[in-house]
Amino acid sequence: MINADAVVVGAGPNGLVAANALADAGWDVVLVEAKDEVGGAVRSAEVTAPGYVTDLFSAFYPLAAASPIIRDLHLEEHGLVWRRAPNVLAHTLEDGSAAVLCSRAEDTAAGLEAQAAGDGDAWLELVAGWDRIRDPLLDALFTPFPPVTSGARMLRRLGAAGTLDFARLGVTPVRRLGQERFSGRGAGLLLTGNAMHSDLAPDAAGSGLFGWLLCMLGQDVGFPVPEGGAGELATALRRRAESRGVRVLTCTPVTTVTTASGRATGVRLADGSEVRARRGVLADVPAPALYEDLLADHPLPRRLRRDIARFQWDNATIKVNWALDRPVPWTAPGARGAGTVHLGVDQDGFVDFSADLTVGRVPQRPFMLFGQMTTSDPSRSPQGTESAWAYTHVPRGLDWSGQQLAEHVDRIEAAVERVAPGFRDSQVARHVQSPGDLESEDPSLVGGAINAGTAGLHQQLVLRPVPGLGRPETPVPGLYLASASAHPGGGVHGACGWNAARAAIGANGPTGGVRRALTRTAWARLLKD
Template identity: 70%
Template sequence: MSPRTVDAVVIGAGPNGLVAANALADAGWEVLLLEAADDVGGAVRSAQVTAPGFTTDLFSAFYPLAAASPLMRDLDLGAHGLTWVRAPDVLAHALDDGRAALLTPDPARTAAGLDAFAAGDGDAWLAMVADWDRIRDPLLDALFSPFPPVAAATRLLRRTGVAGGLELARLAVLPVRRLAEEQFRGEGAALLLTGNAMHSDLPPDAAGSGLFGWLLAMLAQDVGFPVPRGGAGRLADALTHRFIAAGGAVRTGARVESVVVSGGRAVGVRIAGGDVVVARHAVLADVAAPALYRDLVGLDRLPARLRRDLARFQWDHATLKVNWALDRPVPWTAREVRGAGTVHLGTDVDGFVDTAADLAVGRVPRRPFLLLGQMTTTDPTRSPAGTESVWAYTHLPHREAWSAADLEAQVERMEAAVERVAPGFRDAAIARHVQSPGDFEAANANLVGGAINGGSAALHQQLFFRPTPRLGRSGTPLEGPYLASASAHPGGGVHGAAGWNAARAALGGAGRFGGARRRLTRTAWGRLLGER
């Protein structure tokens, strides 16, 4: 039997792979999407792992970037079964002394809470929100466009002017600790900004952490931290349904062993078991950069400089996650925390620095910083009425292996941190499920050692340094294979930009870009190509 031939093969049905596949199908290509796991979604999946009737998001859970992404918005996923829902409040940081900083959907209410920490901080917050509103659209276009984002950056500069552009450039390299000190007097705003920055692997005194903290805090104030009704997997299901409706084909349980290269060009893939699929135009890989270059393409086909650069590729921190089923809501000491979908806890402003210092030198933090999700508070379908499906994760140093004793000790510290701000939490837990760094990688090969962002977010591995210096785009030294994962610019987060950028490059490389451009006019695809 002759091998199947398609216009493009997409490896990996994570969110970036699914967006890439949709973009190519929209352009009229015949696309086959291959996923090694039995289910689509990558790190966007949910299951009942704690107790019957309790739905847990296994990896990612809250999606401000997806809600704000013009790419995701113009896919019209609501027509394919996706419904976004939000908690009454967006984000809280619970302190051990019983106080809490709260970010609500109403900026004025957020500001009032920050004034309780220091008079005047509310006005400073509202000024920050006003600045965000002014530059939001061109900034998001710039963030999600291929690097360099010339058209989007030009539009952004028109909004800011030269002086404002310089201020924004300074923000891009400002540490979040310094940003908070410059803009606010009290601890409340600093907690919100720094906690958001700590979603990445950037320490609070590192260049670039200010931009991460500010961006997520402003998105929280703007679009909130929404979740798909029924579980994270519903987002992947909607992307898959749309792709199939556009004529695409999906094959799960199909692990790609190698990219077939001939004459310096990717001509197809070989699947475990021996099947070969021929690609007329391109192979797009939603896999970690080392996996594409080292395992699928082969280091012997790469220039010596790239091989050297790959050897120093840096992963982000490992992740340890605990999922609980509670027979009642979390018994928070601070009333403000009860309606928040996302809760930060375990440390104060100075403690962020201590946690980051431990991770930097390879120590396990003794007072871990936790990100906690109250999923039933956000989406009542996640567990029976009166109960709570809840999880928390923390970062660990990136290691090859962890002992059971070390992991159990850190889980104990995590539960103790929750108990300090919610006495009686342990008594409310009727079931517990732990995901170690090794469990993350076993479930999804892209999450190497429990790293969830496709590589460090530090400045030396962002923009044109991502995944290695001099690239910054989806193309590779060979013709035809394209990197379509979070290892490519703009990096981690569920926004689909890395997948779209790879699809854009593939269409251009095949000489089909003009026709695709005409088909996608007046959509986010067109806007990101400069069609305004």
């Protein structure tokens, strides 16, 4: 048996951040991970051809670069180096044109102005709005709900009229946002393509905020990548944690969160041994896995079990990785220096694609994200070549194997070929990840869902992962949800792990008794049948 102050279950980015935060507070921490390496969906490997590094899941990290949580860990002291492509992102169309999100907002605006008079100034107006509220907004996004202090700072900067405008932005569909603010198609393509990084449809409330946020992050910090592969970000987090005494146990699956007198006391491992936690258990696992599996034998309120049974996942994902013997032969010059390329649809095509996903129909014209990793980081493949990937969302519940998978991979490659003639001829090797493959390689990617639950408004803030407090505390004292199933949700920013760690530290601090009593009372009222 192992004893510690806290045990963290799962060494994804949130689990790694949680372990670091607890260790910084002087806690004795054990971090347990079922796989043979840490990182969760932040890992890389040579899976296509020797010398070509592929990011197996996530790849570009604007949220990590902007996150005050990640910044304050000073991971550069533990080997992390950020690299960026010449341009952030491009959306390329079959007529040979492209909308380009450049590294400098002025250059993005110039490109949009060339397509439609007035759109350049409209873009810079969006950027100015971002600059005005950037810091309090990021603080509000990455702290537990409600963000009282950062929210007050935002209100002061925005004023009454500005607050109403921002509230409207928060619920405006991204398609409408593009139509209201711009007369040309370029800005709408950039905003909508970025909104589609979530599972929100372009006509869905809240999609405008997602599109605006990612575009503004692109103008602010870019879409950086870790030099050498995504796994280097996870490795830096592990190095930092171990330098502060965290014990990391890989190849160590957890089967049960143990409890006594209704309180979490540790975890039971697959080999039957236990890790006892004196102060807290932090779970970097999807919410259904925590409540339905790890707490299967614990008497949970009936209302909670009902709510978790209707938890909604985001869409499934198919990802294709390539080793190319030359740069991608894009027709649109603007796509050649972009780290991320959006392709496959035009503005109306976004709607058609989302409709297919909504009704469970296989998209015949898929929208996809394409990553040019060597363009972003020359260490990813031999000089003059490209390590590339594309992913696209597909409906959940279908059999994504055999002929159906092969046909959709062909649609993906055909879409690239239409905007980059000769792409197929440049392939050295290919590696396909189906939704089932993604889940097999990272069990948190259930059914190929990459955001740990829908980003829809019905499952955000105090409704994430179920109607509750919007905080990492669970109805089981001493147990904290530290995964992206918790507020603020998906993306590599570390906030879910950080919030869980701070909640655990607070519950064991000078005012811990009051905090624990308030939490118990709040949950009891919320879950009362």
